[in-house]
Amino acid sequence: xxxxxxxxxxxxxxxxxxxxxxxxxxxxxxxxxxxxxxxxxxxxxxxxxxxxxxxxxxxxxxxxxxxxxxxxxxxxxxxxxxxxxxxxxxxxxxxxxxxxxxxxxxxxxxxxxxxxxxxxxxxxxxxxxxxxxxxxxxxxxxxxxxxxxxxxxxxxxxxxxxxxxxxxxxxxxxxxxxxxxxxxxxxxxxxxxx
Amino acid sequence: xxxxxxxxxxxxxxxxxxxxxxxxxxxxxxxxxxxxxxxxxxxxxxxxxxxxxxxxxxxxxxxxxxxxxxxxxxxxxxxxxxxxxxxxxxxxxxxxxxxxxxxxxxxxxxxxxxxxxxxxxxxxxxxxxxxxxxxxxxxxxxxxxxxxxxxxxxxxxxxxxxxxxxxxxxxxxxxxxxxxxxxxxxxxxxxxxxxxxxxxxxxxxxxxxxxxxxxxxxxxxxxxxxxxxxxxxxxxxxxxxxxxxxxxxxxxxxxxxxxxxxxxxxxxxxxxxxxxxxxxxxxxxxxxxxxxxxxxxxxxxxxxxxxxxxxxxxxxxxxxxxxxxxxxxxxxxxxxxxxxxxxxxxxxxxxxxxxxxxxxxxxxxxxxxxxxxxxxxxxxxxxxxxxxxxxxxxxxxxxxxxxxxxxxxxxxxxxxxxxxxxxxxxxxxxxxxxxxxxxxxxxxxxxxxxxxxxxxxxxxxxxxxx
Numbered sequence: 001x002x003x004x005x006x007x008x009x010x011x012x013x014x015x016x017x018x019x020x021x022x023x024x025x026x027x028x029x030x031x032x033x034x035x036x037x038x039x040x041x042x043x044x045x046x047x048x049x050x051x052x053x054x055x056x057x058x059x060x061x062x063x064x065x066x067x068x069x070x071x072x073x074x075x076x077x078x079x080x081x082x083x084x085x086x087x088x089x090x091x092x093x094x095x096x097x098x099x100x101x102x103x104x105x106x107x108x109x110x111x112x113x114x115x116x117x118x119x120x121x122x123x124x125x126x127x128x129x130x131x132x133x134x135x136x137x138x139x140x141x142x143x144x145x146x147x148x149x150x151x152x153x154x155x156x157x158x159x160x161x162x163x164x165x166x167x168x169x170x171x172x173x174x175x176x177x178x179x180x181x182x183x184x185x186x187x188x189x190x191x192x193x194x
Numbered sequence: 195x196x197x198x199x200x201x202x203x204x205x206x207x208x209x210x211x212x213x214x215x216x217x218x219x220x221x222x223x224x225x226x227x228x229x230x231x232x233x234x235x236x237x238x239x240x241x242x243x244x245x246x247x248x249x250x251x252x253x254x255x256x257x258x259x260x261x262x263x264x265x266x267x268x269x270x271x272x273x274x275x276x277x278x279x280x281x282x283x284x285x286x287x288x289x290x291x292x293x294x295x296x297x298x299x300x301x302x303x304x305x306x307x308x309x310x311x312x313x314x315x316x317x318x319x320x321x322x323x324x325x326x327x328x329x330x331x332x333x334x335x336x337x338x339x340x341x342x343x344x345x346x347x348x349x350x351x352x353x354x355x356x357x358x359x360x361x362x363x364x365x366x367x368x369x370x371x372x373x374x375x376x377x378x379x380x381x382x383x384x385x386x387x388x389x390x391x392x393x394x395x396x397x398x399x400x401x402x403x404x405x406x407x408x409x410x411x412x413x414x415x416x417x418x419x420x421x422x423x424x425x426x427x428x429x430x431x432x433x434x435x436x437x438x439x440x441x442x443x444x445x446x447x448x449x450x451x452x453x454x455x456x457x458x459x460x461x462x463x464x465x466x467x468x469x470x471x472x473x474x475x476x477x478x479x480x481x482x483x484x485x486x487x488x489x490x491x492x493x494x495x496x497x498x499x500x501x502x503x504x505x506x507x508x509x510x511x512x513x514x515x516x517x518x519x520x521x522x523x524x525x526x527x528x529x530x531x532x533x534x535x536x537x538x539x540x541x542x543x544x545x546x547x548x549x550x551x552x553x554x555x556x557x558x559x560x561x562x563x564x565x566x567x568x569x570x571x572x573x574x575x576x577x578x579x580x581x582x583x584x585x586x587x588x589x590x591x592x593x594x595x596x597x598x599x600x601x602x603x604x605x606x607x608x609x610x611x612x613x614x615x616x617x618x619x620x621x622x623x624x625x626x627x628x629x630x631x632x633x634x635x636x637x638x639x640x641x642x643x644x645x646x647x648x649x650x651x652x653x654x655x656x657x658x659x660x
Contacts, residue, residue: 014232022223026216031209042217044211051223059232122201144199145206 014058020186021067022051027076032141038130045081050075069152074140076156083134117172125175136171145170175178200524209431228256285326295347309362313373316355317380321516323347327419338418345422352381352426359430360613368440371656372448375505378430379512383532385423439501442493452511453482459518474529478514481536482507549603553587556610563617572616579613582606 026047033043053074054067064070122144129137142153148169154161211219281293299319306315329346330336355377363370456479464472485507493500513533537545560580567573586606590599 015227018227019224022220026219027210030211034209035206044215048219048222052226055223055230059230061367062232092553116485117198120198122198123205125198126202126205144202147199147203 017064018051018058019053019066021071023052025068025071026038026051028146029071032072032146033075033079035129035141035145036134037082037188038135042082046075046078047178049078053078069155071149072142074158097139120172122178124179124182128175131178132174133172136167136174139164139167140171140175204577228235229258231258231260285329286343287330287335309358309365310369310373310508312358312483313355313362313377317353317377320355321384321519322349323351324388324423326421326502326528328387341418342371345418348419348422349426352422352429356426356430367438368444371438371440372445374507376512378427379509380516381423381427381430383425383513383516385420386532388420388423439498439505442497442501442504445501445504449486449504449508449511452508452515452554453479453486456482456511456514456518459515463518471529475514476517477535478510478529478533482514483535484538485510504635537596546590546594546596546599549599550587551589551601552659553583553606557583557587558612563614567617576613576617579609581607611642 029050030043031048034040035048037043037046050071054064054071057070058064088104129140131139138157139153142156143150147158150161154164157164159167160177277290277293278298279289281298282292299322303312303319303504306312310450312407327336327341330340354537358363359370359377362373369581456475460472460475460479463475489500489503489507492503510533517529517532532581558581560576560583564573564576567576586602590602590606593599593602
């Protein structure tokens with residue numbers, strides 16, 4: 001992580017940099033939290049908690065070079081905590097049910113993910129994101145909304161890059177399936193009405 | 195992929211914080227930062243990137259807990275450090291005087307653990323009271339009420355010192371005697387400084403005349419204080435009547451301590467006081483060194499005489515210390531009256547010769563003056579004085595004892611001065627050099643501050659003539 005115990009920076013610099021980080025990333029963090037939690041108010045609280053935690057870290061004497069990954073990491077941890085509190089669905093249970101193996105060759109290839117994505121309408125996919133299990137929604141949000149690279153995502157969620165690629169591939173596949181299912185459903189309804 | 199990514203990203207931008215939400219969130223974060231500021235060592239300056247949050251229609255005034263801590267620390271600093279330091283300069287009548295006497299001095303008193311330290315401290319407090327009284331008197335602010343307070347304080351400190359000496363005597367007789375000597379000497383010097391008239395400033399005739407009038411008042415004012423000192427002195431002498439001479443070694447150790455202190459003080463006043471004063475004190479220190487050598491020699495021959503002589507030396511060192519620390523600055527009293535110069539054998543011999551020469555010179559001048567004196571009555575008187583002077587001259591030539599010759603020379607000087615007051619010619623230019631200036635100043639009848647001593651002498655002469 002981009003932090004090291006150092007006291008060379010003056011307090012004034014630290015405060016100024018921290019507030020710049022707020023102005024720069026608070027919207028993106030809120031968007032991510034909001035889309036993962038589907039709760040606007042709670043997302044705001046979590047973004048607030050993210051900043052206060054990072055500030056506490058700064059106060060303890062750490063000099064943070066790059067706030068962005070640090071903020072995302074804290075936010076991610078807080079979202080996981082939030083899921084655990086809700087207990088609507090357990091991550092562990094999801095892991096067991098869905099399972100994440102090393103993935104097939106197709107799933108590991110970035111070009112395959114691209115070709116898969118090319119077949120999906122982004123606007124429709126956005127509407128259906130909330131229907132994805134969190135572990136897929138998480139990586140897709142990081143990849144396509146927050147525009148982080150696979151390596152950054154793997155550091156954030158503490159999984160290998162392969163796992164990240166597999167989850168992106170499967171997430172996109174699920175989205176495509178859901179879009180197709182929705183379209184088929186809509187077509188079926190239309191034909192019925194005709 | 196690019197298209198999907200763009201579409202999704204574009205769509206997601208519709209989800210964002212509203213301006214009000216963002217402002218509220220920022221305020222929450224900023225206030226959290228204010229409540230949890232960076233540690234002081236990290237915090238050299240506070241810079242907020244955007245002050246817009248602080249320029250709302252309303253503002254919240256926050257008083258952090260650290261502010262209270264700082265104020266409390268500041269108040270403690272003022273109460274326990276700054277006020278006592280300022281109070282040290284207070285004199286009776288000042289608002290901080292009570293802090294000086296009842297807080298500073300009492301704290302120090304409590305910190306003096308041994309009885310001998312307590313005696314030293316009570317003596318010091320007594321010195322302080324008298325120094326304050328002297329300062330007020332010099333400014334003309336010593337009222338009867340204040341003086342009575344100071345006299346009462348002097349008595350209290352003297353009693354306290356004597357009580358501690360009495361306690362000490364039951365434990366360590368020698369230490370008690372030494373403490374008593376130090377205490378008594380201090381009382382003597384202070385008493386002398388209150389009694390003695392101030393030496394007139396060189397050339398400042400106006401000042402001298404003004405001072406004469408002031409002295410009258412000061413003397414009246416310090417009577418009460420002086421009587422307090424005299425009483426304490428008498429009490430101390432009475433309680434010391436039964437005391438024996440302290441041991442030679444211990445007294446010598448104390449003398450050495452005192453001489454070290456004298457040299458320290460001498461170093462500290464170098465360049466601060468007038469050269470003459472510095473030279474005077476240096477001379478006394480040298481006298482003391484010489485006296486110590488003599489005492490050691492005497493002690494080998496006669497133990498009791500040696501111890502007595504050493505006690506006398508100890509008193510001299512003590513007087514010199516008290517003079518240097520408390521009296522010198524005020525010029526209230528001449529050093530000679532407290533610690534007289536002790537002449538060496540060579541100096542004594544040269545002084546004897548000088549006295550003899552002075553008497554001879556006075557005879558010669560009187561003879562000259564006599565020849566031109568028109569008034570027969572005065573001429574007869576002058577002739578009689580001339581005869582007496584010749585007798586004195588013979589006495590001075592016969593004796594080789596310094597004190598005797600000096601006494602004769604002083605007597606000769608006195609009558610010579612008297613007769614020249616009557617004679618119409620000018621007074622002699624020759625004066626006794628080593629004899630302390632006898633009081634030749636005469637007060638004017640008018641009592642105005644503009645009268646000079648020359649005028650005073652002239653007016654006295656005229657009165658005799660008439």
